[in-house]
Amino acid sequence: MRINYSKYYPWKEKADFENKIISGQKIHTVRRTNWGAKPGAVLSHGEKIGGWGYKRREFLINxxxxxQDVELIFNGRKVIAAKVDGSKADWKLIAKNDGLTEEQFSKWFYNYAEKGIFxxxxxxxxxxxx
Incomplete structure (x- = not known):
């Protein structure tokens, strides 16, 4: 299964996901879909490169x-709570383990929230x- 990472956040700040993953700062990824991921599946982590067409550079296989299912609850544009597999979870810890600051985490996932819930x-x- 391919997991692609952007070089930049949507707001044009450099993301540097490759280094965050290699260093252990980012130890999971939060996604809108699971693309059929399941325990034991091979994950190919890569970064999109180039302009037109589909090009990527793989940097890790694991x-x-x-x-796990996740819900992020927003108040305005800020995450205020989370549920993982239906139970309350520490959203700030999820953000940290996803390699993001609390502000970046809120900013990123707000764009995909519907009626205040991602x-x-x-x-x-x-x-x-x-």
């Missing part, structure tokens, strides 16, 4: 250890679970 998946490649 295995999926788990996939629903998606946490794809894990470490033993961490929420």
């Amino acid at each position: 295995k999926c250890t788990d996939v 629903r998606g998946f946490i794809i894990h490649w470490t033993d961490l679970k929420y």
